[in-house]
Amino acid sequence: MDDEELRRSAALEDRHWWYAGRRALVRRLMRGVPAGRAIDVGPGPGGNAAVLRELGWAVTGVELTEMGARLCARRGVPVVRGDATRLPIADGRVDLVLSTDVWEHIEDHDAVAAESFRTLRPGGRLVVAVPAGKSMWSGHDVALGHVRRYERQELLDLVESHGFVVHDIASWNVLLRPVAKLRRAYGNDAATDEGRSEMEAVAAPINAGLRAAIAIESLxxxxRLPGLSLVVRAFRP
Known part of the structure; x- marks a missing residue:
């Protein structure tokens, strides 16, 4: 993700329905989990890392880009510059590796999974969210610098092949998938080398309605139905 897209994300993060829904998802997934030491790999503007901090975690962001590191630090989250394929973390040091909407940007996602495993202590947890469904590929993915979208079995195989035991894998943003599919089919041409990100400000009533849809979905x-994202929770045995 380039600097312009990171700035756009930072400007939208506090109020946009998608970011708000993703923070709520992180809170829900971490409910009842004893806090410890965590890294957020690819935190960008740092919204999810801030959620972990609020839940009592000692969290550090590991961010590749200078812009992302600066934006994350503005939230008061400690951040180090580092590559997800070569994490600057010693073996077995953390209790949680969180990575949301990052793995799809990286060609060598096997290295990312292996590094996540290496840095976790035995019993440590992995939480990863990625965009789902190859049929959903569009100019939105092109604009954000994605190299793939994931199918459920593909993500399971990737995580398990690097030693993790999967707790569960779930779809997210299921109710809004038909709307996104229609929009991408007619308004965002993935056949071109360029695309347009859908991460943009929306009118307040629409934003509230979309946030409500995400909240209702959680109930x-x-x-298990197709969604816009997949979320896997796993642990290092």
């Missing part, structure tokens, strides 16, 4: 048994 429904829909996490």
């Amino acid at each position: 429904l048994p829909v996490d």
Whole structure:
């Protein structure tokens, strides 16, 4: 993700429905988990790292870009510059590796999974969210610098092949997937070398409605249906 997109993300993060929903997801996934030492790999503007800090975690962001590191630090989250394929963390040092919407940017995602495993202590947890569904590929992915979208079995195989035991894998943003699919089919041409990000400000009533849809989804048994994202929780045995 380039500097312009990072600035856009930072400007939207506090109020935009998608970022708010993702922070709520992190809170829900970490409910009841004893706090410890965590790294947020690719924190960008730092919203999710800030959620972990609020939950009592000693969290450090590991961010590749200078812009992302600066934006994360503005939230008061400690951050170090580092590559997800070569994490600047000693073996077995952390209790949680969180990475949301990062793995899809990296060609060598096997290295990222291996590094996540290496840095976790035995019993430590992995939480990863990625965009789902190859059929959803569009100019939005091109604009954000994605190299892939994931299918459920592909993500499971990747995580398990590097020694993790999967606790669960769930879809997220299920209710809004048909809307996104329609929009991408007719308004964002993935056949070109350029694209347009869908991460943009929306009118307040629409933003509230979309936030409500995400909140309602969390109460429904829909996490096995196709969604816009996949979230895997696993641990190092």
